[in-house]
Amino acid sequence: MTCKLCRRDAKENGFCQLHSKAYRNLQKKFKVWQAASDISWSQYLVEIQKNSLTGVWAKEVAKHLIEDGTEDDK
Numbered sequence: 820m821t822c823k824l825c826r827r828d829a830k831e832n833g834f835c836q837l838h839s840k841a842y843r844n845l846q847k848k849f850k851v852w853q854a855a856s857d858i859s860w861s862q863y864l865v866e867i868q869k870n871s872l873t874g875v876w877a878k879e880v881a882k883h884l885i886e887d888g889t890e891d892d893k
């Protein structure tokens with residue numbers, strides 16, 4: 820099985836090591852954002868994509884999650 824976003828071998832959640840690390844970072848950062856601004860997961864993903872400071876890996880994961888439309892609540 821390969822990563823949903825690239826051609827590397829999938830390790831966790833259908834993502835490769837790099838994308839799954841980015842995914843975990845997204846989840847971690849979300850908790851911080853939510854505590855500060857009561858943002859929803861999907862709004863957060865949109866913000867992540869707009870944020871120029873977000874790494875490219877995280878943006879790819881965010882884009883995928885938006886397109887996938889999975890309401891994956893932590």
Ligand SMILES: [Zn+2]
Pocket residue numbers: 822823824825826827834835836837838
């Ligand atoms: Zn990947």
